[in-house]
Amino acid sequence: MSVIFKKEQTIELLKRLVETPSPSGYTANVMALIAKEFDEIGVSYKKTNKGAVIATIEGTDTSRHRLLTAHTDTLGAMVKEVKSNGRLKLTTIGGFNWNAVEGEYCVIHTAGGKEVRGTILMHQTTVHVYKDAGSAERSADNIEVRIDEKVLNAEDTRGIGIEVGDFVSFDPRFEESDNGFVKSRHLDDKASTALLVELIRTLVNDDVKLPQTTHFYISNNEEIGYGGNSNIPDETVEYIAVDMGAIGDGQTSDEYTVSICAKDSSGPYHYALTQHLVGLAKGNDIAYKLDIYPYYGSDASAAIRAGFDVRHALFGPGIESSHALERTHTDSLEATADLLYAYVTSQMMD
Structure with missing residues (x-):
């Protein structure tokens, strides 16, 4: 069992997130919720003109940075x-x-x-x-x-x-079952947002020293295509979108593992970084699936289209019935939390 994943704490935050209305363009309240969480954690952050929030934890290496992003905006x-x-x-x-x-x-x-x-x-x-x-x-x-x-x-x-x-x-209609299922509208991408916030809380509370300075970008325009393609620090080398895995016919992703995306409709993700994530999953006994999402784009691919010179990758919990009445399982949330921790505490690739 994971010692990183705080189930009750994560689900409680996820419930508050999905019950805070935030269709793209109407996200002030949910971003205020994020800022309040960061204030309580004690992590430094800044707000962008577009309304996003970027928290930063300084690492041993301050010359090459990492950036992880999740988004709070939803369909509406x-x-x-x-x-x-x-x-x-x-x-x-x-x-x-x-x-x-x-x-x-x-x-x-x-x-x-x-x-x-x-x-x-x-x-x-x-x-x-x-x-x-x-x-x-x-x-x-x-x-x-x-x-x-x-x-x-x-x-x-x-x-x-x-x-x-x-x-x-x-209305999200949030519900958690006794056997681990979590169903609600807007798990895309508030499940990943909750995981990132709880990762930051763990890193700060446990005084974990990261090998790289790491930014945590909570964006608010992803569903309309441009959430995380600005305010990326010049020192950023690796950019990870933490977003839902797509489940359906022909897909390997499921609700019980972390889904690592090799390619979506924007094209392949950075091969070496994707394989680095696969290696971390294997080396830490994290249940994962490698997959391709045929009709999908992410904030990482938006950053690439905007011209940023970064290695980009995408992983996250498997979400059933995306953009409808969504569902996942705490096993998938746990596997994603474990891979997030393994990644930010690992050495950056040369």
Whole structure:
């Protein structure tokens, strides 16, 4: 059993993270939560103009740095139109299919600070009225938000403060089972965020001396493609995205191991660094799977596209049903925590 992974502490933080609404573009509250955790830990950090938070722990070697990143932003939506019937038409934030949120409870966050409850439904939901209730296309034209207020028209809806551009967050429905499963929306990537925060807590509390100065970049725009591609220190040599492993047909990743990505839709990750991670997993008896994610990009690949001269790699817990009702297991969280610790305490490759 791992002596690094603090199960109860990590799950408690994960629950607070997923229950703090943070669709991309609306992340101030969750980033304030991260900053508060860093204050309590006593680690030095800075805030970026885009709202990210970067903590730094100085190592023995201050000339070659490492950077690890996870992201707090999630999928969500924004009000595209206040319809004539008082309901809301949405536009997506991040890549998901409408069927993944049909029937979900949600919150509309108004510019005035009001939170209004609602339900995401097909316009043609009522089977006693609409013959095509089951077959109609799940699309932005047919999906709408039924607001939990007495509204009959657009004027009524605007009267309670709802307007185009308001953010909409989805209820996470967090649940932990007695047999180790954790299911919730937004485990991508708040599971990895919780693991990074708890890694920092362990390093500081145990006064662990790292071989390299290491930065921990908690980004807030990954789901829209550019979370961790700025504010990267010039001394950074290795850049690790800590993000979910993709599970499905043809994949090796599962919910019980740490998933190390060799390639995603952006192309191969740095071969030597990826193999270094595999070697650390083998040498420390950490259960892992090496995998390729066909429809995937990360903050590490965003940094490469932005032109940074770094070795980049990607690993994280296996997440079932990504961008929908997600699930993982504490075995996967533990394996990821162990690989994180093994990596930051290992010597950098020559």
